[in-house]
Amino acid sequence: MTASEQTKTAIVFPGMGPSGFSEVGRFLTLDPFARKRLAEADDALGYSVFDRLRDSEDDYSEATQIAFLVNSMASADRAEQEHGLVPDLCVGPSFGQKAAAAYVGALPFPEAVRLTAELARCELAYFTEEYRDAVTHTFVRTPQEKLTEILAGLGERGEWYDYSGYLDDGFFMVSLREKELDGFKKAISQAGGYSMYTMVPAVHAPAFAELRRRAAEEILPKYDLLDPKLPVVTDQDGTVVTTADQLRTMLLDTFDLPVHWPKVVDTLKGAGVSKMYITGPDNLFHRLDRTKSNFEVVTVGPGKRSRPARKR
Numbered sequence: 422m423t424a425s426e427q428t429k430t431a432i433v434f435p436g437m438g439p440s441g442f443s444e445v446g447r448f449l450t451l452d453p454f455a456r457k458r459l460a461e462a463d464d465a466l467g468y469s470v471f472d473r474l475r476d477s478e479d480d481y482s483e484a485t486q487i488a489f490l491v492n493s494m495a496s497a498d499r500a501e502q503e504h505g506l507v508p509d510l511c512v513g514p515s516f517g518q519k520a521a522a523a524y525v526g527a528l529p530f531p532e533a534v535r536l537t538a539e540l541a542r543c544e545l546a547y548f549t550e551e552y553r554d555a556v557t558h559t560f561v562r563t564p565q566e567k568l569t570e571i572l573a574g575l576g577e578r579g580e581w582y583d584y585s586g587y588l589d590d591g592f593f594m595v596s597l598r599e600k601e602l603d604g605f606k607k608a609i610s611q612a613g614g615y616s617m618y619t620m621v622p623a624v625h626a627p628a629f630a631e632l633r634r635r636a637a638e639e640i641l642p643k644y645d646l647l648d649p650k651l652p653v654v655t656d657q658d659g660t661v662v663t664t665a666d667q668l669r670t671m672l673l674d675t676f677d678l679p680v681h682w683p684k685v686v687d688t689l690k691g692a693g694v695s696k697m698y699i700t701g702p703d704n705l706f707h708r709l710d711r712t713k714s715n716f717e718v719v720t721v722g723p724g725k726r727s728r729p730a731r732k733r
Contacts, residue, residue: 428695429509431654431716432500432524434493435703436515436680439480439618445488445702446475448723454495454502458530462491465531466538481620483541486516490537493520493701494530496722500698504719510692511649514656514680514706515586515624518672525649527668532644539640547632548622554599555623557585558606561592563614568593571608575601583626586680589709594679596626625679633676641669659684661692686711 449455449471462470470491473484497520500506513521519540523533548555572595575582580601586594591614597605599621606616623629646665653662655671657678662668689697697716699707702723706712 429693430506430696430698431510431512431689431694432497432506432508433697433699433706434497434511434513434517434520434524435699435701435706435722436517437481437486437489438702438704442475442477444723445485445492446471448492448495448702449474449488452495452499452723454498455492458491458495458498459488461530462487462534465534481541481622483538483545486537486541487534489516489702490519490523490534492723493517494523496700496702497524500700500719500721504698504721506698508651508698510654510661510689510694511651512654512656512685512689514682514685515675517701518656518675520701521653522646522649522668522672525651525653527646527649527665528644536640536644539643540636543635543640544622544632547629547635551631552623552628555596555626555628556599556602557594557596557620557623557625558602559586559588559594559617559620560606560609560614561589561617563591563593563609563612565591567612567614568595568609571605571612574608575605581628583628584679585623585625586682588680588682588705589711592709594625596623596628625675625677627677627679629677633673636676637673641672654685654688656680656682656685659688661688682706682709683711686715690715 449459470484470487474488477484511521511525519533519537522528523530572582582595582597585596609616646669648665649668655662657674658681662671698719700721707718707720
């Protein structure tokens with residue numbers, strides 16, 4: 422194979438979505454890769470993540486976030502051992518940034534676990550005090566011009582909203598006040614769109630600059646980030662990160678900048694990536710048309726059969 426014919430591979434750690442304890446707990450208990458990572462996480466935190474996960478009723482609790490990180494890293498371990506994965510680039514949209522930081526060696530895994538726990542506590546404190554009624558709604562099949570009209574109506578009434586994600590054509594995440602959610606969902610439906618799920622608390626909104634400041638000043642200085650051993654593509658604008666300082670900025674950007682998956686796809690295509698491994702509990706990114714139409718996609722994670730979905 423000539424240099425011009427060589428293709429590249431990307432590893433993608435997905436963002437979090439709603440998940441039930443039964444599937445997550447089963448994977449943590451039965452998967453040998455997950456059991457190993459879970460033991461490391463327990464040692465790092467000094468408590469049983471599984472026990473706290475079992476008792477949690479919050480989709481995005483500290484224990485739930487740690488379990489997601491554990492399962493994502495375990496899925497990457499499996500991809501390396503069973504699929505021979507040796508990626509050229511790494512992406513971690515949304516919550517996946519934490520696993521990405523550990524995978525590329527910017528933080529040892531135990532440190533990534535502790536960072537995830539501390540950030541979860543920081544977010545809980547922030548949303549207990551500020552934007553207590555903010556949610557992030559994810560929806561699909563909504564033309565941009567229709568959405569612009571809907572959001573303009575909110576703005577005319579003096580209601581707050583922010584874009585939190587651009588996922589695909591007609592596929593968005595928008596943050597707004599919970600009291601506006603029912604009306605917003607109705608307007609989305611009338612525009613021909615389909616509502617998927619709502620996240621509480623909200624995420625990736627420019628209004629959350631204070632949360633970013635707290636993380637920057639109170640949490641991240643405790644951790645010594647290293648230059649990544651593998652280039653990382655930021656989920657905000659597709660920039661390629663190669664230094665510790667750039668990676669730190671990426672981790673902070675997640676608090677107040679929206680995810681922009683089309684820009685990630687453009688960067689990966691421009692870099693010659695043709696195959697993508699999505700490692701972790703993913704119900705979203707491997708399903709996106711923009712993902713399927715541009716890459717051969719292999720999913721490795723809880724509930725996955727680790728079979729490639731062919732490029733269309």
